[in-house]
Amino acid sequence: MNRSGKMKLLLRSLLLSSLCALSSWSVSSDTLVVTQSPDVSFHEGETGNISCCWKGKPERVGIKWLKNQTLVENKTVINQSTSSQNEQTNSCSVLIFPNFTIRDSGRYICKVTVEIPTLTEVEGYGTTITVTDRAVITDHHNLNDTKGEHKLQPMILAVAVVVPLFLIALACFCTLKRKEGKKKTGKSLP
Numbered sequence: 001m002n003r004s005g006k007m008k009l010l011l012r013s014l015l016l017s018s019l020c021a022l023s024s025w026s027v028s029s030d031t032l033v034v035t036q037s038p039d040v041s042f043h044e045g046e047t048g049n050i051s052c053c054w055k056g057k058p059e060r061v062g063i064k065w066l067k068n069q070t071l072v073e074n075k076t077v078i079n080q081s082t083s084s085q086n087e088q089t090n091s092c093s094v095l096i097f098p099n100f101t102i103r104d105s106g107r108y109i110c111k112v113t114v115e116i117p118t119l120t121e122v123e124g125y126g127t128t129i130t131v132t133d134r135a136v137i138t139d140h141h142n143l144n145d146t147k148g149e150h151k152l153q154p155m156i157l158a159v160a161v162v163v164p165l166f167l168i169a170l171a172c173f174c175t176l177k178r179k180e181g182k183k184k185t186g187k188s189l190p
Helices: 003-026 134-185
Strands: 033-036 040-043 048-056 060-067 070-078 089-097 106-114 120-123 127-132
Touching: 033 106, 033 120, 040 048, 048 060, 048 106, 060 089, 070 089
Parallel strands: 040 127
Antiparallel strands: 033 048, 048 089, 060 070, 060 106, 106 120, 106 127
C-alpha cells in the first residue's frame, strides 16, 4: 500500500472512531436535564421561593441564578448521594425571597454547570416573578368598595321615594273604597 493509501486508511479510521465516540456521548445516560418552577405572582411583603432542579448524577454542580441576565446568586452543590453510580438523581436549588418588593419582579434563569468528567452548562427555561404593589391592591379594593356604595345609593333612594309613594297610594285607594261603600249603603262606616 502506498503512502496515499495509508493516509486515507488512517483518516477513515480516525473519522469512524470520532463518529462512534460522538454517538455514544450524545446517547449517554449522563445527560443533564434542568427544570425550573413555573411563572409565579406574589404581593409585596410576602415570602416565597422558586426552584431549579436537575436530573443527572454529577458529584459537584455550580448553580448560577440570573435575573434579567444579571447574577443574583452563585453557589456550588456537592452531591453525596448513596445511590448507585448508574442511577440518576434529582437535586434542587431554591432561591428564597424573605420579603418580596417590586424590584424582585423579572425573569430568573438558572444555569447548572458540571465540570467533571466534562464541562457541561445547561440553562433552565426561566421563571418569571411578578410582584404586585400593596398600594395598588388596597386602591383596587377601595375602588371596589366605592363602586358598591355607588350601587347601594340609588337603591336606598328608590326605597326612600317608592315606599312612601306606595303608602300614600294605598291610603288613597282605601279612602276611595270607603267613600264608594258609603254611597252604596248610604250609611257611614266606622
